[in-house]
Amino acid sequence: MKTTFYMSLLLAGLHAVAHGQLLPSHHNGHDTNEHKHHAHEAIACLKLVPNNADFAFQFFKEITLEAPNKNIFFSPVSISTAFAMLALGARSTTQTQILEGLTFNLTEIQEKEIQEGFHNLIHMLSHPEGGVQLNMGNAIFLTEKLKPLKKFLDDAKALYQLEAFTTDFNNPMEAEKQINDYIERKTHGKIADLVKDMDPQTVMLLATFVFFKGSWEKPFKPEHTEEREFFVDAEMTVKVPMMYQTGRFDLYFDEELSCTVVRLHYNGSATAFLVLPAKGKMKQLEETLVKETVQEWSEHLFQSLVSLYFPKFSISGSYEITNTLNKMGIVDVFTDQADLSGITGTPDLKVSKVVHKAALDVDERGTEAAAGTAAEILTLSIHPTIEFNRPFLMLIFDRDTNSTLFIGKIVNPTITS
Template sequence: LYSKLAAKKEGNFFFAPLGISTALAMTYAGAEGETSKEMGRVLHFDELPKERLHQAFGNVTKDLTSRLDREDCTFTVANRIWAHEEARVQGRFQKTVEDAYGAPAQILDFKDSKGATETINTWVAERTRDKIKDLIPPGVLDENTRMVLTNALYFKASWADKFDPKQTREGTFQADGSRLVDVPMMHKKADFKYGEFSLDKNSPTPSIHKPYFVEGLDVQVLELPYSGDDLSMVFILPKDQETLPKLEKSLNPDQVNNWLDQLHEKTVITSIPKFNLTSSFRMKDVLSDMGMGHAFSDGADFSGISGQKDLTIGEVIHKATVEVKEEGAEGGAGTAVVMMRKTCIVQDPIFQADHPFLFAIRDKNAGILCMGRVSDPSKN
């Protein structure tokens, strides 16, 4: 999914895979026939039987929200279904999404497009502590809307070892690889998990290396833990701008996990920009390109929701934001699935993030929760 979004989005962007997959998993609970097969294949939901898949999503959510419920580290998840007053929601579907996802159904008058949009957007804003406002743009919902399935995420975490604001100073960042911009750079020399890798061989760096890169190695990977060591932020820094497209094209969860497994504790001289990003996506085209077009067509089968083949996905909307500063990080994400009626010298390595890089927020059990690209930290 990252590679598809990166190819369509220039500059900074940020998204929450967990939020998108949760909203689509609720939708998948009502998919049947070819629609179910397609969604299962594209989203890798078919790796588990449906009942176990929904249980797994529920378990992940409960685990995250129970472990990450502290003053210095908070992670919350909320789900809800908004149904048209004339919609006939099947009892089995309603039980699945309520039991596994804690998503009660609420009746909404979609004929009042403005009112329905405001109701859903207010709910998302409240669940994300106002980090995500106006998730659904005006005009998306209308009299043909039969259901909206929503997910809202919020997180706030303090670094295990905070950056000293007195060490933050203006630095030069090669925005988009060439244009130079001045941005506040945070600095720290400390022990972190660190590694250098080749995109071709996934081979870790030798024990003796140059301050930036061994010849032939393409990326530096740095993991900064948040307080409590459950969450961390992973930075993936290509050696130059030319490497970034190759990195984004080849990026996949197995590769990232392989790198993370090979990181070693090391003293690292770190320079990272402060940044504040917000991104919005209409995901219909991306998901269709990935092979899920049936769900958006007149041939879609969501009879598990309504008892008839009268529903199709009109759009999948996602919005996410993150702010990274000396104390830690805070952010949120909202997702809405809109269902429509059919019509060589030994020395400390230097991790100097002064050119575009990738980053991810990772949970030690659940894996990558959010991910993004910083091309110009001076822009929101």
């Protein structure tokens, strides 16, 4: 009988504040040594980028199949990081399944390179440029009886900034409070009540979280926000506060996928792609979206003066993702076949379930706009209007590492969870 451990993953809190003209990221005031260090880290995590992106879009496809016509919001980088850390303590087939489930080809990249890559990725994401706040972290909560190997704890601390805590799972309410308080504190209140109904048999819980707060390069003006209609589907319309501004935006019309893409930069190194499929074309987009699609959008963007309407909304996604990961080939770790002997030295440990929760706020706020916004003067000229008044996708990337921080599908912006 395997002892189970509960992976209460991925707590992603995102607060996005609104807009921007697309400018390349600038690095100011860094000395040469810092540049060299940055470059080394970038090279180390560069190897992970294609795999992490493949994992992100595969996971998105699975989640959309499980929850059709619902809001979706999750952090792929959070899920990847948690399972890469778990792979540190996995052995044999269990470890292979985890790494291959994260879409790594183990004939092309070694486990050591993967671990170093994630270590550098976490470091780079945790030290972003000014204007973006991004906190990532990992914590392990252990029953007193379970003694993890010193090597596992040392490696996990060094590579993943892991914090370890002793927890009394025999008292589930007390354990839940300890874990939820820790997560809530670390995500600045964005993720609350992550774990509930804990099994008293739990002996270890692994939590991974990411908190993001970004301000648009040019915020929307609150006085321009007005209630407008949002068409959830053919039968249902809701009223939403719709933000508005006229300006030069990076655009692309993807004729093949019948969607409009608008790219907005945050201050710092984060970028949002807002993707508005034509009516009835969301399913086609969900089924075909891959990293190459986003790459193509990036390469074909052009600047154009438009009137942009974008809803102000808050949503969160909460998922029990064990089945999703099963479909992606991560199977043994959840069964009595699990080999997590690298964590405790004995093979009697398995993951009981994996919980992922993510939250997103989008509103007008941001840093003060730079003086002299020429676009404001051009509001009388004739230009197209793009209004996000039907279901759309929102993809948030970190430009420095090319990491997919968050993927969201907003079907109904008035439903918060």
